[in-house]
Amino acid sequence: MTNPANQSLQPPTLPSRQALPRRIYLDNAATTPVSEAALTAMLPYFQESFGNPSAIYSYGLEANQALSASRRLVASCLGAMSSEIFFTSGGTESDNWAIHSVVGRSDLKGRHIITSAIEHNAVLKPLAKLAERGFEITLLPPDRAGRIAVAALERARRPDTILVSIMLANNVVGTVQDIPALARAAHEVNAVFHVDAVQAAGYLPIDVRALGVDLLSISGHKFHGPKGVGALYARIPRLPEPLLNGGGQERGGRSGTENVPGVVGLATALAEAVAGLPKTAALTALRDQLIEGVLRIPGAFLTGDPVNRLPGLASFVFTGLKSSVHLINRLNERGVCASSGSACSVASQEASQVLMAMGFSEELARCSLRLSLSRRNTAEEVETVVALLPELIADIRAKIH
Ligand SMILES: Cc1ncc(COP(=O)(O)O)c(C=O)c1O
Incomplete structure (x- = not known):
């Protein structure tokens, strides 16, 4: 018989990742990988x-x-x-x-x-x-x-x-x-x-x-x-x-x-x-590529200041989604890590207090997506996500209605 107490002596180990596709990490505002x-x-x-x-x-x-x-x-x-x-x-x-x-x-x-x-x-x-x-x-x-x-x-x-x-x-x-x-x-x-x-x-x-x-x-x-x-x-x-x-x-x-x-x-x-700050223009260009691509989706709106914003942060709300949880889960299934902007509100499916304070309706504030880039992201990754989002969003909307 195994002693349950012994199990707690096992150090944490990484789960096998073989089942997952190549990952695109777009949640750098949550945390970033440690640099070399x-x-x-x-x-x-x-x-x-x-x-x-x-x-x-x-x-x-x-x-x-x-x-x-x-x-x-x-x-x-x-x-x-x-x-x-x-x-x-x-x-x-x-x-x-x-x-x-x-x-x-x-x-x-x-x-x-x-x-x-x-x-x-x-x-x-x-x-x-x-x-x-x-x-x-x-x-x-x-x-x-x-x-x-x-x-x-x-x-x-x-x-x-x-x-x-x-x-x-x-x-x-x-x-x-x-x-x-x-x-x-x-x-x-x-x-x-x-x-x-x-x-x-x-x-x-x-x-x-x-x-x-x-x-x-x-x-x-x-x-x-x-x-x-x-x-x-x-x-x-x-x-x-x-x-x-x-x-x-x-x-x-x-x-x-x-x-x-x-x-x-x-x-x-x-x-x-x-x-690396003098090279921020490259990050800003990636962010703008992302914003431009996402705003082509019907019912997508940019949140935050269009000009005075963090160079790597693109944030949106989408009509007709009910909650961003499905979208974030679907992105994860396709290897894309993104968030609604606040870890706590995703877990509880709560509307973003920040967006509500900015005057967004509770309904829209539930449907936010934050894509945050770092210097490690590439134009190719941005293109992949921009190509993926319309399909996922259309699919979620179709299932809701
Ligand atoms: C604006 C802001 N302040 C404070 C914190 C908390 O920082 P830490 O995670 O290091 O405690 C965060 C983390 O998300 C943040 O975004």
Whole structure:
């Protein structure tokens, strides 16, 4: 008889893929494969140089040097100083920490916070918790293209506004916000400005000084770095109030033994992505090829800003589908990985809150498709998907009616 307890000692293994056709991965806004350069840079820090960066013997010093070099690299990619970069476990922690660091400040007495209705849950959920504690949260509505108007922020801001948090680029529709103008409007009432740049980092040039922001979140796995590692930029002279307390790592800001291989992978991947930014036109051209092809399908509409959008993100709604789940499943059967824009809403077949906030009907907001490209995708892959979609959509519509 097998002991069920023994089964849990088996390490995870990959299921056989023989039955699947060649896959076309168009869900890079969900996550990306780790780049060769990032993987190569990470490997020595798992076994050869595995030391705890706080140790004072050679293993520890090597690990510590890797952390410092990574911090310098990330800082230079973002136009920041090394002392302004703090490593975290990803975008969710960076967003939570950014919010917590402002709310925890004893010098800020106000209890009013402004954000947008289309933020990621990593911002909206911690703010909802704060609302339970008596903070007042104002959600700015986007326009039909997902833009947050500076005038709306100017109307909402108050002398007791302590924090404004608005994302640089939206994860569902890719709309890019005018962060410098929004940050200026926040600073006019002395509010701290946080930007969630998780979708933008590695795809758009980021200079924290030019953006004029106080706090900025990034996450490694969105730009070909590893999962479970991110960074928070926090403008000096103020260090962010800690969220995690313990051994005092990250200059007391974030306790816990550092994820050295992860940090090295994040820094390497970010530097690689930033070095490739001058070639973004190629990615934009692929995206536009995709948009043009999909919009030839009757009842297909582009969502998000047609111009100011992420270079790799194409997002649509389709009439007459009832839900995008069937379409995403059918694409998967044909080897194409795509999503509706938010992992949670696909699973529960819920309408996209982002699209509803942008004024789409619940019916259309259930039928969204996000195709997100990376530098690894090819024109051939785009052509294949553009050729496949009309057939799948017509078939699903025919079965519904
Ligand atoms: C805009 C945005 N913010 C935050 C996150 C959370 O990042 P992580 O998965 O690293 O926790 C995501 C991830 O999808 C995102 O798209």
